[in-house]
Amino acid sequence: MKHIRQFGGGTAEGRASDKALLGGKGANLAEMAAIGLPVPPGFTITTEVCRHVIAHGVGHYPDGLEAEVGEALRRVEQLTQTTFGDGHQPLLVSVRSGAPASMPGMMDTILNLGLNDETVAALAARSGNAAFAWDCYRRFVAMYGEVVMGVVAPSEHEDLAFDRIFDDVKRRHRAHRDQDLSEAALREAVGLFKAEILRATGTTFPDDVRTQLWGAIGAVFASWNNPRADYYRKLNGISSTIGTAVNVQAMVFGNLGDDCATGVAFTRNPATGDSELYGEFLTNAQGEDVVAGVRTPEPIAALAAKLPAAHAELVRLAKVLEDHFRDMQDLEFTIQRGQLFMLQTRGGKRTGRAMVKVAVDLVREGKLTPREAVLRIDPAKLDEVLHPTIDPKARPPAVAKGLPASPGAAIGRIVFTATAAAEWAQRGETVILVRTDTSPEDIHGMKAASGILTSRGGMTSHAAVVARGMGKCCVTSCTSLRVDAPKKTAAIVGGGQERRLKEGDTITLDGSTGEVFLGPAPLVPARLGEEIGTLMEWVDSFRRLKIRTNADTPSDARTARSFGAEGIGLCRTEHMFFQPERILAVREMILASDETGRRAALAIILPMQRGDFAELFRVMDGLPVTIRLLDPPLHEFLPHTAAEIDEVAAALGKPAAAITAKVAELTEANPMLGHRGCRLAITFPEIYEIQARAIGEAAAEVAAEGVAVHPEIMIPLVMVPEELRRLRELVARTFEAALGGANIPYTIGTMIELPRACVVADQIAVHADFFSFGTNDLTQTTYGLSRDDAGRFLPAYLEAGVLPSDPFAVLDPEGVGALIELAVRGGRATKPGLKVGICGEHGGDPSSVGFCHRAGLDYVSCSPFRVPIARVAAARAALADGRKE
Ligand code: PEP
Numbered sequence: 001m002k003h004i005r006q007f008g009g010g011t012a013e014g015r016a017s018d019k020a021l022l023g024g025k026g027a028n029l030a031e032m033a034a035i036g037l038p039v040p041p042g043f044t045i046t047t048e049v050c051r052h053v054i055a056h057g058v059g060h061y062p063d064g065l066e067a068e069v070g071e072a073l074r075r076v077e078q079l080t081q082t083t084f085g086d087g088h089q090p091l092l093v094s095v096r097s098g099a100p101a102s103m104p105g106m107m108d109t110i111l112n113l114g115l116n117d118e119t120v121a122a123l124a125a126r127s128g129n130a131a132f133a134w135d136c137y138r139r140f141v142a143m144y145g146e147v148v149m150g151v152v153a154p155s156e157h158e159d160l161a162f163d164r165i166f167d168d169v170k171r172r173h174r175a176h177r178d179q180d181l182s183e184a185a186l187r188e189a190v191g192l193f194k195a196e197i198l199r200a201t202g203t204t205f206p207d208d209v210r211t212q213l214w215g216a217i218g219a220v221f222a223s224w225n226n227p228r229a230d231y232y233r234k235l236n237g238i239s240s241t242i243g244t245a246v247n248v249q250a251m252v253f254g255n256l257g258d259d260c261a262t263g264v265a266f267t268r269n270p271a272t273g274d275s276e277l278y279g280e281f282l283t284n285a286q287g288e289d290v291v292a293g294v295r296t297p298e299p300i301a302a303l304a305a306k307l308p309a310a311h312a313e314l315v316r317l318a319k320v321l322e323d324h325f326r327d328m329q330d331l332e333f334t335i336q337r338g339q340l341f342m343l344q345t346r347g348g349k350r351t352g353r354a355m356v357k358v359a360v361d362l363v364r365e366g367k368l369t370p371r372e373a374v375l376r377i378d379p380a381k382l383d384e385v386l387h388p389t390i391d392p393k394a395r396p397p398a399v400a401k402g403l404p405a406s407p408g409a410a411i412g413r414i415v416f417t418a419t420a421a422a423e424w425a426q427r428g429e430t431v432i433l434v435r436t437d438t439s440p441e442d443i444h445g446m447k448a449a450s451g452i453l454t455s456r457g458g459m460t461s462h463a464a465v466v467a468r469g470m471g472k473c474c475v476t477s478c479t480s481l482r483v484d485a486p487k488k489t490a491a492i493v494g495g496g497q498e499r500r501l502k503e504g505d506t507i508t509l510d511g512s513t514g515e516v517f518l519g520p521a522p523l524v525p526a527r528l529g530e531e532i533g534t535l536m537e538w539v540d541s542f543r544r545l546k547i548r549t550n551a552d553t554p555s556d557a558r559t560a561r562s563f564g565a566e567g568i569g570l571c572r573t574e575h576m577f578f579q580p581e582r583i584l585a586v587r588e589m590i591l592a593s594d595e596t597g598r599r600a601a602l603a604i605i606l607p608m609q610r611g612d613f614a615e616l617f618r619v620m621d622g623l624p625v626t627i628r629l630l631d632p633p634l635h636e637f638l639p640h641t642a643a644e645i646d647e648v649a650a651a652l653g654k655p656a657a658a659i660t661a662k663v664a665e666l667t668e669a670n671p672m673l674g675h676r677g678c679r680l681a682i683t684f685p686e687i688y689e690i691q692a693r694a695i696g697e698a699a700a701e702v703a704a705e706g707v708a709v710h711p712e713i714m715i716p717l718v719m720v721p722e723e724l725r726r727l728r729e730l731v732a733r734t735f736e737a738a739l740g741g742a743n744i745p746y747t748i749g750t751m752i753e754l755p756r757a758c759v760v761a762d763q764i765a766v767h768a769d770f771f772s773f774g775t776n777d778l779t780q781t782t783y784g785l786s787r788d789d790a791g792r793f794l795p796a797y798l799e800a801g802v803l804p805s806d807p808f809a810v811l812d813p814e815g816v817g818a819l820i821e822l823a824v825r826g827g828r829a830t831k832p833g834l835k836v837g838i839c840g841e842h843g844g845d846p847s848s849v850g851f852c853h854r855a856g857l858d859y860v861s862c863s864p865f866r867v868p869i870a871r872v873a874a875a876r877a878a879l880a881d882g883r884k885e
């Protein structure tokens, strides 16, 4: 069996479609070689080998691998006219990981492998540049020391020893920039690095180039199981068994002098989607310098002036690659003595806004069909496009400015370590992670933070790339910021002043402009660009599911309509009860000792509810409005403080002690399984009666204004058909009486949110015009997991992989989903055309929307900001199963 595939020098033993075997990097290197792009020759050790290592242990390779590697190296030697380990014409290689799924920054890279005291002299002689040769060597020893030999930073706050040593060498040799160091200084650095390796690990740095190579290959395979790779895979749902490939490739050098450079570029702007070559480069540097934030890179446009021929070639190849892959590409390149080499291409990570613009523009350019464009949209990422931004009319003065690395606005309290970010967020704080720069170890803190601010690094630094991927606001390279992480302080210097910041202070970031503000800045809702309208037209033409919204107020309903909601799927009437001028009447109703008392309080509530419903009908203007009758346990409305008790006692003309006693009497051990939902109306029918009357009167009033109204009255938490039979009769009678002769079509349906209701859905359907799955309660009751308390231990379940995802966020297809399917079948067996929807939180989660499509639901209902996400998810689900109906 073959364990490696070769590329470059006129050979390509693979294509882009071989990602599972060659990893993303290896497959695309092969593809670039296949279409004739300048790729330095090399070879890819396949993911099968990694899986062998995972199964048999580190250092255990399949038979024959060593011989194959030797043979492949010989081909590279011939093509480059060099020899690995040779004292005259040495071959140097890079060794890089490359998994089938992109895991940026998670795995390790080693450059300049093949250097030792002998080959470095040969490299110096060949290049005529001894400083260059020793610069390569010091980089290699440090990378090898860290990645292969395991030299680590002493703590999260401290730099790696190599960085400390190198800074010290620079200081002693009075060099401001890395490239100012002399050969002697670099030699000194190499000696000190090797001594540090021996001190820290007890092992000598290996001079033998084959030992170096196998050490590096082994380290890349071993890094598959390092904690940060593991964490990234969990975060992104990547299987831990697929393994990584290893790419071994002849080095080309961007650090041979000023006619050399290295950089990264996107074929379109990854923040806005604008069609322009976008990226950064450094002259006289090696790859890692650009992303590591060691030096601040220059924008790609400046390359045109410095190395015009190489720039023109880069522009040309960027277009070739984008046209070839029919998507925006993220490229890595090196220019060696004016000649351009491509080192990597992959689909570029982009903001939600860029995702939409690029997809729409590619259709307009004739490169994609609308269908392909919709399938390229990650629905969850649309969230960013809909995020609020800082109010332009009330914009406070900025105190600092960095690069706008990832858009949106974030307000939060500052923390200085990833661990603090995760801990504070766990306590419910909104935090901004402030760092000099970030590294893959910080991922958990970046995930927990609402925004990220760094003082170093460019648009393609780790912080920028990861934040963009997560859809998180990020400002990088904020050079006036001085961070002192161990002291938990920072300072913003400039204009002759210094503003001190400490842990816990609130700041606001504008990731679209790069500005930083002290304190919280006022935010305004997002403005949607023209492209999203076009995209949504395509989306709507593909989807079958209708998308409604959960809205209790006219303003939410208006927002949802602007996002394309096709009706209200859930209006929780109890939310209207909490307004300050109403709560007293509600408390009077609950605490009244008899029906007369309850009716008196309900009489106060009636006109208020009528007004609420009338306004919702006006906003929705003929679209269906599903109004759910009172649902929560009554104790939620009870007075708790002494002042509240006194207020209710005075209103009811009773002593405070009597109210206190009544409150105690109403307290339940398990309120979520208690006196709530339609059970309230079985015991106190007048509650639903008054609500049905308010809906009827509101409908008649608005219809009289010439507005079409379409009420759907929904009864919650039904467990037996008899509940619905009785309450339907009560509601229908009252509602029709309230219409006062107006002819308004209406329906009465039920929520299905208990397992029993799913099982007897055929019987419940006899009394229902529609079903709406309350998947919040259905998940709670199916799992026997409290909605209110499960958050305390569910993270541990997710962490340990006992559950794949939080079932309250992502609908569980096997358990809860099976009950839904059962209920849909049962309901439609009784009433073939029964309308069925979902109004739990899952209605806005893309994978759950996919399930709803496949289960044959008619609509999903979600919070207003998730409406566009649900529309896209519904279209993708319809396209994925190839049927609209
Ligand atoms: C549900 O249970 O899914 C639902 C929508 O109702 P609530 O969240 O109000 O209980």
Ligand code: MG
Binding pocket: 716, 753, 774, 776, 777
């Ligand atoms: Mg519910």
